[in-house]
Amino acid sequence: MNLRKVFSLEENEELYNNAITPKSCGGGDDFKYLALLGDFVLNLTLFNHFSKDEIKNSGELTKKIQSIHNEWTLCQLGDFLGIVDEMNPKDLNYKISDNEIKESIEALIGANNKIHTSSDNDVIVERLMDIIKENDFYDSNPVGKLIEFFHERGRDLTFPDPIRISKANEPPLFRCIIKESIEGEVFVIISKDLSRKCYARKDAAQKFLYKLGLTDKDGIGIKSRKKGVTSIPKLSLANEEIIFxxxxxxxxxxxxxxxxxxxxxxxxxxxxxxxxxxxxxxxxxxxxxxxxxxxxxxxxxxxxxxxxxxxxxxxxxxxxxxxxxxxxxx
Structure with a gap:
């Protein structure tokens, strides 16, 4: 997907590059400024959008805004748009963080705001909201829902720490296994193998909720990253690094x-x-x-x-x- 076109930055290469260059890629104050501006613009645009639905309760408005403007949702949006493919970390072994993806989305929105009108910003945010809705990138917080389910029954649920199943020189993959009994029935829930511990926890929780009949989604949808997930070893003839x-x-x-x-x-x-x-x-x-x-x-x-x-x-x-x-x- 053409990021420049999505954010209407085809005519301003400098702003575009600043918006996709966090600190790990050599960025500095320009990136921070655009991310801060985009953070403000996104909140304001979402506020105006949801206010049209005649939502006046501040708590409900805040929840609506946070359903879009959160790390999980913007990270999934960034993966979908292929934003990591546009980034070039100074260290080839570095994995772009979720927060950097989130801030880059904000920075791109900020860059758009610098050269376009507020109505143009509205169009961009509406476009992003459509993508989020079509792909269900909302953070439904399955971990919190599962913990609440156990609390309502007077029990505490401690999530086990996901285990790494990939080798040290391979892209990281984690698996979360939950073993719990409810009213005599034993549940063993195994997550998909995912690139982050938090993803594995969410997937295991979502699968557990599905088993309990509390959701119609059996797991979470994660789009794999071409960059960032991949660990590139140092090129060497040492046997312990590469086997020829x-x-x-x-x-x-x-x-x-x-x-x-x-x-x-x-x-x-x-x-x-x-x-x-x-x-x-x-x-x-x-x-x-x-x-x-x-x-x-x-x-x-x-x-x-x-x-x-x-x-x-x-x-x-x-x-x-x-x-x-x-x-x-x-």
Whole structure:
């Protein structure tokens, strides 16, 4: 989704960049100012919106505003809009926080306010509210509801701390398991594996409420993040950091065998090589190793949390060539 278009910032690149650059990405006072402005504008716009429904009770108005303007809802909205994909942390291993996503949404609203009218702000906020409603990004607070359910029955519910189930060098995934008995019936509730402890708690609580017949939603909907969730290890040949598997070109797994070039097309080997290099470059190298005595080499393959890495070493006519290839996992 085009963030610039969503917030009507296509013509002001500087404001847009300031709004998506929190401290972890090198931002400073400009970001803080826009986030503070957006916080005020969003509250005021939501106040005016809900006042149209003739809600006069201050407590009810506050709840309505907070149903939209809270970290959970704006974080889910930010994930949906792909805001993390636009951010560039200074530390590649850093995971963008929920609060930074929330403040960036506010900063984008603030940036819009700097160059557009209040009626334009209203359109932007209405657009965001529609997305929140369509995707049910409201914070229904299932943890609080479940604790209240137990309190009404004279019992305390202590949520277990979600456990990390992913390895240290993998993107973080947490699972929350609740074991409780109610009127003799034992419940074992297991959350989905999610990127944050708070998400795992919410999912387990929502599943528990569903089991008790107190909601029609079996769990929470979380959109995974392409960035922020992924931990990128330092590139090193140390075995404890990346495990490489080795194959050989011209030997090892790819044994040298007699290979005949098709004569149906009448291609010269250079023409064949150019054509195949565009389609399957690695296959081409393996094929040529069977045709050319002067070509040999090795390849190291490593599966990383966010993709596949190939280190390639070729020896051609006594000259050594090295290259690195990387592609994201599908």
């Amino acid at each position: 598997s080795k194959s050989s070109i011209g030997g090892g797994y790819f044994k040298q065998e007699s290979m005949e070039l098709s004569t149906e097309t009448g291609e010269k080997i250079v023409e064949y090589a150019i054509r195949k290099a565009k389609e399957k470059p690695f296959f081409l190298l393996i094929s040529l190793s069977g045709r050319l005595d002067t070509l040999s080499g090795s390849a190291w393959h490593a599966s990383l949390p966010n993709g596949e890495l190939i280190l390639l070493h070729l020896k051609l006519d006594k000259h050594d060539y090295f290259d690195i290839g990387f592609a994201e996992s599908k």
